[in-house]
Amino acid sequence: MISFIRIDDRMIHGQTVTRWSLEYPCDGLIAVNDAAASDPILKQAYKSASDKKTFVWTLDHFKDVQQRVLDSKDRYFLITKNPQDMKKILVDMGFKPGMDRVIVGPCNDRPNATKLGNNQSITQEEAQALEDIANAGYTVEFALLKEKSIGEWPKFRGQFGF
Secondary structure, three states: OEEEEEEOOOOOOHHHHHHHHHHOOOOEEEEEOHHHHHOHHHHHHHHOOOOOEEEEEOHHHHHHHHHHHHHOOOOEEEEEOOHHHHHHHHHHOOOOOOOOEEEEOOEOOOOOOEEEEOOEEEOHHHHHHHHHHHHOOOEEEEEOOHHHEEEEHHHOHHHHOO
8 A cells, every 4th residue: 555655856765764754654665767776776775775665666567566556555655756757657557546645855956947945846847747646636745844845736836837
């Protein structure tokens, strides 16, 4: 089962595991990112970043095992590195995790990105993915930590022409 959904450009790090697991208990982490899952060194680095059971999968592998994830008694965080991958899972694949809140964590400042808050900047392409996720019935919230939320998607969507 999924206990928490997060988009975080660092995917797995102490803040995700330690702080958010106090709010949303979990037994393990599922990070979905084609580049990380295809790079043995990067994959091992992510797996060793936590003492919890950790999986780093491609989108195709996640699609193949999504029902097993839902049927599991274990509680997992579902994490993607970017909004486009989360959109592929929640919208394109039609994955129904049993919860409707997606937390957007760190998104580094970069060229062509609009700064929404501290370490939370998104591009037009990422905004489109978040719009699609929201239109599929999910609440998208920007929060590095639970108590540091800067707001939900409707507060920001006008900056991207929606």
